[in-house]
Amino acid sequence: MADRMPEEEQDEVSQLPAFEPAKVTLTEVGNPGTLQYRVHFSYEGHVISPWHDIPLSASGSLEGPFHFCCEIPKWTRRKFEVATKEDDNPIKQDEKKGVLREYKWGDMMFNYGFFPQTWEDPDHLDPDTQCRGDNDPLDVVEVGVRQMKTGEVQPVKVLGVLGMIDDGETDWKVFTIRLDDPLASVLNDLGDLEREIPGAVTALREWLRVYKIPEGKPVNAFSHDEKAQPKAYALKVIRDTHASWLASHGAIRSERRGRRATSFGIMSSPSMSEMGLTSNGSNGSIAAAPAQ
Numbered sequence: 561m562a563d564r565m566p567e568e569e570q571d572e573v574s575q576l577p578a579f580e581p582a583k584v585t586l587t588e589v590g591n592p593g594t595l596q597y598r599v600h601f602s603y604e605g606h607v608i609s610p611w612h613d614i615p616l617s618a619s620g621s622l623e624g625p626f627h628f629c630c631e632i633p634k635w636t637r638r639k640f641e642v643a644t645k646e647d648d649n650p651i652k653q654d655e656k657k658g659v660l661r662e663y664k665w666g667d668m669m670f671n672y673g674f675f676p677q678t679w680e681d682p683d684h685l686d687p688d689t690q691c692r693g694d695n696d697p698l699d700v701v702e703v704g705v706r707q708m709k710t711g712e713v714q715p716v717k718v719l720g721v722l723g724m725i726d727d728g729e730t731d732w733k734v735f736t737i738r739l740d741d742p743l744a745s746v747l748n749d750l751g752d753l754e755r756e757i758p759g760a761v762t763a764l765r766e767w768l769r770v771y772k773i774p775e776g777k778p779v780n781a782f783s784h785d786e787k788a789q790p791k792a793y794a795l796k797v798i799r800d801t802h803a804s805w806l807a808s809h810g811a812i813r814s815e816r817r818g819r820r821a822t823s824f825g826i827m828s829s830p831s832m833s834e835m836g837l838t839s840n841g842s843n844g845s846i847a848a849a850p851a852q
């Protein structure tokens with residue numbers, strides 16, 4: 561388990577050029593709407609994993625901004641998601657028993673995706689939600705005016721977080737806004753979002769509550785009396801899920817760096833030890849790391 565990089569390795573990383581989202585190249589394989597369709601990621605000619613290789617932080621700080629990777633563009637309904645079990649983790653359309661999944665309730669209203677280098681640990685019982693993680697990267701909605709592309713990576717500000725409970729699992733939804741959105745300069749926390757885009761948080765929560773009903777599934781529930789939480793709480797969720805990723809997938813990251821899969825500083829955010837975290841669960845944030 562790689563909970564701390566050797567100092568010489570940190571030096572080496574700090575000398576690498578910073579990650580630039582504009583240098584990500586997306587390659588489509590197969591046709592959209594088929595089981596074979598994939599969106600692969602590369603960076604300056606090297607294949608990368610959007611989950612493991614794109615740095616979480618766009619600033620080197622866990623205060624943000626962060627790199628958001630879009631899976632489902634706003635106003636669309638095909639349920640694209642990062643293929644966590646496939647090599648290099650391309651994006652594919654989710655399937656159930658060979659049938660491609662889409663939101664039968666209707667289109668997703670915001671750009672929807674994930675934060676790289678995060679993981680909702682299914683062995684970690686969250687003291688606030690009293691549920692365990694859903695075994696996926698942390699989910700993110702981007703509330704900006706522009707429709708993004710599947711696979712597009714952009715730096716975003718964090719505004720707040722909603723604690724969805726899906727089938728007994730914790731499934732956080734982090735509210736964010738692109739740095740280059742026209743409203744970005746006035747959006748810095750949940751209260752700003754409620755004031756500048758009134759109804760957005762409620763509309764997403766109500767959509768998330770009912771969207772699985774057409775699939776014959778029950779409604780989803782929410783933690784914290786169904787109230788979204790402010791930026792400070794969202795940053796804690798990001799730190800915790802990043803620490804879980806480091807504890808469980810840090811070895812994968814080191815192995816990928818060893819192969820020189822990328823030519824930028826993959827790990828530009830703080831190590832677990834720098835975050836005051838340990839991998840033995842002593843701060844209550846990290847359960848025992850599963851073998852990967």
Ligand SMILES: [Mg+2]
Pocket residue numbers: 694696697698699731732
């Ligand atoms: Mg999730």
